[in-house]
Amino acid sequence: MEMRWFLVFADLLLVLHTMLVAFVILGLVATFVGHFLGWQWVRNFWFRLSHLSVIGIVVLQSWLGVLCPLTAWEMALRAKAGEAGYEGSFIQHWLQSILYYSAPDWVFILVYTVFGALVLASWYLVRPRRRRD
Numbered sequence: 001m002e003m004r005w006f007l008v009f010a011d012l013l014l015v016l017h018t019m020l021v022a023f024v025i026l027g028l029v030a031t032f033v034g035h036f037l038g039w040q041w042v043r044n045f046w047f048r049l050s051h052l053s054v055i056g057i058v059v060l061q062s063w064l065g066v067l068c069p070l071t072a073w074e075m076a077l078r079a080k081a082g083e084a085g086y087e088g089s090f091i092q093h094w095l096q097s098i099l100y101y102s103a104p105d106w107v108f109i110l111v112y113t114v115f116g117a118l119v120l121a122s123w124y125l126v127r128p129r130r131r132r133d
Contacts, residue, residue, distance in 0.1 A: 006081035013074040020054060020070075027051040028119055035126040048128035052119055059116040062109045 028051070034042030041047065061068055 003081045006077045007083065010074045010077035010081065010083075013070055013077065017068075017070045017074070024051065024055050024058070024115075024119075028115070028122060031122045031126050042126065043129045045128045045130045048123065052123065055112075055116045055119045059112050062112045065105075 027047070030039075031042045031048070031051075033039075058068070060066075
């Protein structure tokens with residue numbers, strides 16, 4: 001396989017990873033905004049379960065000190081293409097790159113945990129509903 005294909009796949013993983021991060025952040029915002037605006041879709045059980053599952057995995061990985069598999073896979077593909085990877089988590093790397101923000105690992109663990117707790121709290125504040133046919 002040509003080296004450029006490894007970069008293409010790495011970039012596709014980066015896009016997927018970014019979409020998952022956006023889903024987690026915007027999903028919580030949409031849940032609370034939708035509650036106040038009467039949007040019924042924010043109570044969809046499968047949307048809410050997938051949202052809770054994704055942030056749950058992130059929180060668990062951070063507490064266990066495990067690097068996200070998407071990050072590891074992307075870095076491995078970049079290494080195969082001869083590019084340098086990055087250290088730390090996906091969020092940590094891109095926050096540092098975009099916002100010039102650096103913080104110890106415990107800060108990211110705390111942020112992930114608090115955000116996960118907010119998502120969990122949203123299950124009680126904006127109850128999901130299963131559709132009954």
